[in-house]
Amino acid sequence: MVIRVAIAGPRGKMGQNAVHTVMRDDKMELVAVFDYKNIAPNLAQYQEFDATYSVPVFSSIQTLFETVQADVFVDLTVPEAGFIHTKAALFAGVRSVVGTTGFTESQLQELRYLSESAGIGCIIAPNFSIGAVLMMKFAQMAASYFPDTEIIEMHHDGKLDAPSGTALKTAQMIKENRMAHRQGAEAERETLEGARGGDFDGMRIHSVRLPGLVAHQQVLFGGTGELLTIRHDSFDRNSFMTGLTLSIEKVLELNQFVYGLENIL
Ligand SMILES: NC(=O)C1=CN([C@@H]2O[C@H](COP(=O)(O)OP(=O)(O)OC[C@H]3O[C@@H](n4cnc5c(N)ncnc54)[C@H](OP(=O)(O)O)[C@@H]3O)[C@@H](O)[C@H]2O)C=CC1
């Protein structure tokens, strides 16, 4: 069976990679893309692609789902829009794979409810890279032994959300194994606001944004006279494509909501 895929965000850095990945995969067919800007009716007319990319473009997500039969919807846009698109996909009965990050807890809960009450698979994966998922799992393991940890995530300066979805997911996974406590000195005070980073259950998350970076994260664990550093680097967005392909295939077997690629590997 060929998997019919629709992608939102085809001009974006991730969206372009995803379009190429689906087009080159003979088990998949790109049946439509969603672009909120009315650039051209067909992807073949986009400057980012060529004449071989004959795929209809929709600027209304509802019209896309009414017109085209898709098996899987992929969102790679921004959280406000990605939330609306994914709800529309689930209402239309289309399984979804969401790489977009920056959703609020209540948005995630609403998507979980919609997916599970309708029995339609939905994967929200803050990071599709296998190495990043391993980094998160190793950090979760280490937290049982080292309860004092800080996360430093580093991304390109075009990134809109901070902290990254990966950093938040890492902190949530660490929280499951870490004894909750506030880190640092009792009398600690910031003389420059934000110097100690964001506070997640007493551990700190620091976000670096610089040109030249792609997606990188270090999780530091401090112990008596020692430091453990777990680090992952994505040097290229192709690092996300294996997990994206896997998610598109796996979501077809799912009737529930999955948050994190580690749950389907
Ligand atoms: N899960 C994972 O492994 C990964 C997830 N990501 C996440 O994926 C998302 C996209 O990342 P990236 O490709 O780097 O970002 P880009 O900014 O390169 O792409 C985002 C795309 O979304 C479009 N867009 C903006 N606003 C809207 C809207 N209201 N409706 C529809 N489309 C819109 C943009 O169009 P325009 O530029 O014209 O506004 C752009 O084409 C981010 O949330 C990022 O954090 C990124 C990498 C890996």
Ligand SMILES: O=C(O)C1=N[C@H](C(=O)O)C[C@H](O)C1
């Ligand atoms: O915006 C990005 O680039 C990335 N976003 C995801 C995140 O927020 O964690 C995944 C990866 O870090 C790249």
